[in-house]
Amino acid sequence: MIERWALVSGLKGDLETYELIQRDLRKIPGDKTLFVLGDMIGPDRNCNRLLNRLINPISSDLKPQCIYGWWEEQLLAESGYRGNQKAEALRINGGEQVVNSLLSAVDKAYLSWLASLEFGFVELDCGLIHGSSRDVGDELSMTTPPLTFLDRLTRLNVNRLFTARSTHQFYWELTEAIVESDVMDLSGNRKQQQKIPKKIVIGIGAGKNYTLYDVGSDNTQFLQAGYQSKKGVKGFA
Amino acid sequence: MGQAWLISGSPGCGKTHWILNTFKNHKGSCAYIRLNGHSDIDLEQVKFSKIDSAFLKDHLPHLIDVSNSNKSSISIRENTLLLIELPQFKLPSQNGVSGIDPRVLHELEILKLQPNRYLHFGRDIELPTKDTLDFKKIESSNLNLQGCVWDPPSLNTFWFELVNGAYGDVYRAKALMNLPDGRCMFFNWIVSQQGSQYLPLNGVAPLTGRPERHSEIVIQGKNLDFALIQSTINHCLLDDSVLAYHQASLKSSELQPIG
Amino acid sequence: MNQAVISCLHANLPALEAVLNDIEYLGIQNITCLGDLVGYGPQPNEVVELIREKGIQTCQGCWDEDIIDGLDACDCSYPSQLAEKRGHFAHQWTTDKLTNENKEFLASLPTSIRKDKCLFVHGSPNSQHEYLLPDMDAFAALERVEMSGAETLFCGHTHQPYIRELTNGSISFRIQNASSKGIQEQQGMDLPMRRIVNAGSVGEPRHGGIKATYVVYNDNTCEVEIREVSYDIERTCKSIIESGLPPIFAWRLINGFEFAEQAEDASHVCER
Numbered sequence: 001m002i003e004r005w006a007l008v009s010g011l012k013g014d015l016e017t018y019e020l021i022q023r024d025l026r027k028i029p030g031d032k033t034l035f036v037l038g039d040m041i042g043p044d045r046n047c048n049r050l051l052n053r054l055i056n057p058i059s060s061d062l063k064p065q066c067i068y069g070w071w072e073e074q075l076l077a078e079s080g081y082r083g084n085q086k087a088e089a090l091r092i093n094g095g096e097q098v099v100n101s102l103l104s105a106v107d108k109a110y111l112s113w114l115a116s117l118e119f120g121f122v123e124l125d126c127g128l129i130h131g132s133s134r135d136v137g138d139e140l141s142m143t144t145p146p147l148t149f150l151d152r153l154t155r156l157n158v159n160r161l162f163t164a165r166s167t168h169q170f171y172w173e174l175t176e177a178i179v180e181s182d183v184m185d186l187s188g189n190r191k192q193q194q195k196i197p198k199k200i201v202i203g204i205g206a207g208k209n210y211t212l213y214d215v216g217s218d219n220t221q222f223l224q225a226g227y228q229s230k231k232g233v234k235g236f237a
Numbered sequence: 238m239g240q241a242w243l244i245s246g247s248p249g250c251g252k253t254h255w256i257l258n259t260f261k262n263h264k265g266s267c268a269y270i271r272l273n274g275h276s277d278i279d280l281e282q283v284k285f286s287k288i289d290s291a292f293l294k295d296h297l298p299h300l301i302d303v304s305n306s307n308k309s310s311i312s313i314r315e316n317t318l319l320l321i322e323l324p325q326f327k328l329p330s331q332n333g334v335s336g337i338d339p340r341v342l343h344e345l346e347i348l349k350l351q352p353n354r355y356l357h358f359g360r361d362i363e364l365p366t367k368d369t370l371d372f373k374k375i376e377s378s379n380l381n382l383q384g385c386v387w388d389p390p391s392l393n394t395f396w397f398e399l400v401n402g403a404y405g406d407v408y409r410a411k412a413l414m415n416l417p418d419g420r421c422m423f424f425n426w427i428v429s430q431q432g433s434q435y436l437p438l439n440g441v442a443p444l445t446g447r448p449e450r451h452s453e454i455v456i457q458g459k460n461l462d463f464a465l466i467q468s469t470i471n472h473c474l475l476d477d478s479v480l481a482y483h484q485a486s487l488k489s490s491e492l493q494p495i496g
Numbered sequence: 497m498n499q500a501v502i503s504c505l506h507a508n509l510p511a512l513e514a515v516l517n518d519i520e521y522l523g524i525q526n527i528t529c530l531g532d533l534v535g536y537g538p539q540p541n542e543v544v545e546l547i548r549e550k551g552i553q554t555c556q557g558c559w560d561e562d563i564i565d566g567l568d569a570c571d572c573s574y575p576s577q578l579a580e581k582r583g584h585f586a587h588q589w590t591t592d593k594l595t596n597e598n599k600e601f602l603a604s605l606p607t608s609i610r611k612d613k614c615l616f617v618h619g620s621p622n623s624q625h626e627y628l629l630p631d632m633d634a635f636a637a638l639e640r641v642e643m644s645g646a647e648t649l650f651c652g653h654t655h656q657p658y659i660r661e662l663t664n665g666s667i668s669f670r671i672q673n674a675s676s677k678g679i680q681e682q683q684g685m686d687l688p689m690r691r692i693v694n695a696g697s698v699g700e701p702r703h704g705g706i707k708a709t710y711v712v713y714n715d716n717t718c719e720v721e722i723r724e725v726s727y728d729i730e731r732t733c734k735s736i737i738e739s740g741l742p743p744i745f746a747w748r749l750i751n752g753f754e755f756a757e758q759a760e761d762a763s764h765v766c767e768r
Contacts, residue, residue: 134622146667146685151639169674179665179687181634185658186703186722194634209674222674390576403747469744472581479577 002030003215005123006062009069009130009164010206012042013105015050017208020225025062028212034062035121037164037204038069038130041114043094043101051110068117069130070137070165075102081115089137120156124215127156131165140201141166149201150177160200162213167206169222174199239265239317241350243337245274245325246358248377248409248457249427250369253289256320260297265316269293270303270348274324275340279374282324283455286379288413289322291451292423295438303348321345321352326372329357336360368429375408378463380470382452386415386480391473400426400433404469405461412454417475417483419444421452444484498522501616501695502710503530503652504557505547507537507590508699509735511708512546514727515698524712528609530652530695531557531618533602534594536586536745537699538735544598556605557618558625558653563591564603582742589741608644612715615646619653628692630658638662641690648691648718650711655754657696657709657722663689693720699732706752 006025011018025032040054041047057063068076070089078087078099087099106114119136120129131138133155140152140163149172153161177196182189204211208225246252260267271289274282294300303319329336334355337345345351359369392414400407408428415421419442425434442448456466475483500519505512519527529552534540547554574580594602607624609616620626621644628640628651637660641649665687670680696709703709707724714720733746748754 142671142673145643146669147635147639147642147687150635150667154633154636171672171680173670173680175668175670175682177635177665177667179634179638180663181637182661182663183630183658184660184722185630185656186705186709186724192634196635205674388577391578394576394578398744398747401751403744465743469578472578473576475577 004028004030004032005213005215006032006034007037007128007162007164007202007204007211007213008034008064009037009204009210010039010167011036011050012039012071012207013045013047013050014207015053017225018050018053020208021210022061024223024225026060032062034064035128035162036064036066037128037162038067038136039071039164039206040066040069041071041075041102041106043071043098043105045105047105048107048110051106051113055110055113065121066117067120067128067130068114068136071102072114072117073136074099075106076111076115078103079108079111081111122156122158125158126160126162127153127158128162129156130163132161132163137165138163139166141168141203142170142172144172144201146172146174146177150174150196150199153199153201159198160202162202162204162211164204164206166203167209168203169205169209169211170201170203171220172201239268239315239319240354241319241321241352242354242356243321243323243334243341243345243352244356244358244364245323245329246364247326247370247372248283248324248375249429250358251365251367252322252324252358253292255364256322257293257296259320260293260300260318263318265318266299266301266314267297268301268303268317268319269322270319270350271322272324272341272344275338277326280326280372281375281377281457283377283379283457286453286455287451288411288423288453288455291413291453292438295421295440303350319350321350325357326375328360329355332360368427370408370427370429372408374459375457376459376461377455377457378461378466379453379455380467382412382414382454382470384447384449385452386417386447386475387473388475388479389416392416395469395473396424396426396433398469399456399466404466405458407456407458407461409457410455413438413450413452414454415442415448415450415452417480418487419448421448421450444488447480497526497716498524498712498714499526499528500524500710500712501528501530501650501693502552502698503618503695504532504655504697504700505529505534505537505543506532506559506697506699507534507540507543508708508727508732509537509539509542509546510728510731511699511725512543514725515708515710515723516546516550518723518725519710522712527552528611528616528650529554530616530650531555531605531624532559532652532697533557534563534590535559536741538732538739538741540590540594541598543699544594544601548601553609554605555609555616555618556602556607556624559587559590560602560605561624562587563594564599582744585742586745589739610646613647614650614713614715615641615644615648616650617644618651620651621646621649624653627654628694629654630656630660630694634662635665637692638665638687638690641692642688646690647688648693650693650695650713652695652697654694655697655700655702656694657703657711658692658694659711659720659722660692660694661689662687662691691718696722700749700754701752702754704752706750 074087074090077085132152181192212221276282358364410426412424421438423436618624620640668684670682672680695711698708712721736746
């Protein structure tokens, strides 16, 4: 049986896009799991309808598995769910006005649900996360140094890392890495050569841009909501 | 009429393990009772420990625990092997059943038990002597830990400190301790051995609330700071909310959340 | 020229005095300290004051940070509940003992010190709480040095002194974005040689023995020597017991263990 994961992020309250994606997914045969990797909310529109739909899917919806993203982190911090921390990162980037817009975009009734969400998932040998295991705001993109990719994969102890924070769709594949390590301590010297075989980091995109991952064939497809049936898909073997 | 043997020896000599192996090799039914033993000058016995019977019962689910029987109705059927475990420091004065301590004989009479064989570790050559030590002075204490669940890394640290002398000179320590994943671990240590023995019991508790089975620690040694041991143990035990958190995360299956 | 790097003093005055005597004996004047002046040990004020008096350049350790920030810096780094309870007790004890002036000094410390191509930190360039253990993933270790822009990274925090060289590294990869229509660009790069030097611990060693450790670095030859120094450990243990700290700290120290257990997770980073 074919199993596919649909990976979505950065909806920021956009229920129409979410419905388009759900419609796309209905047309795809086989077993499917929908992961929403954070940023369900944002400051630019009222997010309550989307949140309600994520929590209470309609019968034809593929039930979403959600984690929190950078915008949820800001809202939760500002609302007192992160100890003494406040939404400082947002305040520095967007100012007080954006903080207030975010607060008014989400009804307080949804806060406890948002606070219950996980930081990420590990499925098989894949890590699914908003930014990276280092930080929810960690922006991994095409220009990220390879050593940083390796570090983020190592921290989660996975071979594939699906990330969303940068909003970009990209596919980075390590074909081989090698390094020699020589440690000297009070018990003597030890030399080792460390090799890493294939590992992959996938940027899943945001909003209308989402990603389909075929678990069996390890095939990744970058899609755009609503275009799937018309234009075919862009994909990598 | 079956066989009734009295098995005695000093702490850590291997009575319970010898009994377990003997039962495993016995073709008929098996029955067990543990007597408390008697303290002598400078040699203190552990009072009312149930670790050994809980350990044996876990390995031998059909074991007849005679301590739970109505005392007036203890009768040993044919093909039944009854082993009576007795902690005892001193060598019996005479060979065979005539060497049984009169205080023990009195207890056995009350229980209407009459051993037809008596073996003591360090006296009878068919018993192993590797861990049979001659104690001159020993303090003993046991703590009931029923319902208590340990933080596993804290348990590792506590046990390491305990058997390495942080709370006094420990000669012997054994315990049945609950872990948050429902397992119960048997920890066993004797000063004559290099490391501890760690055995998970077969029975696993459900992941709801506190386990009801027997849990206890027995510590024997010299210059032991029991108050410090107790306060350290208190720091290692999970409170209700932390236990509930562990149990909830163990129950959630399919997805493994990070952090 | 030789310079000395010391770390993790943990309020152990006899150990610090012995190490400073050894440094003086070697004729070294340039000393850098990688933090954790206080915590667990019995003489926090005396240790801070000696560092201040000698004018030793110091970066802030996780204990120094926690004393200032009120323990919310990183509870999750404790390896066990027992270690956490003991750590909290030691934290409260230290907070009560430290003078305001010494607290202000700890608060003023930088999280890193850069000297030419060397970077000095307590844990890692990412965090005072991150452990760079000697056998952690070599690429992750290389990433810590390379991303900090240094050639040699000096750290402490693990209490295990070591020198690790990472050489002859290379990475091959291919990369593609959504618009590149199936064309995958193959790339390769050689990785630079980088080095991590862990200074061990003056006040709370964890190398199997009980001697204080630190390192001597020659900035001309780039040679590093791990120094072991004996000190009056019984004086420290007596002081622990007399000061009302848990006697288990003295037992662990004199037996060559740390005051409390240490987390083994090399990749642990506090997410709070």
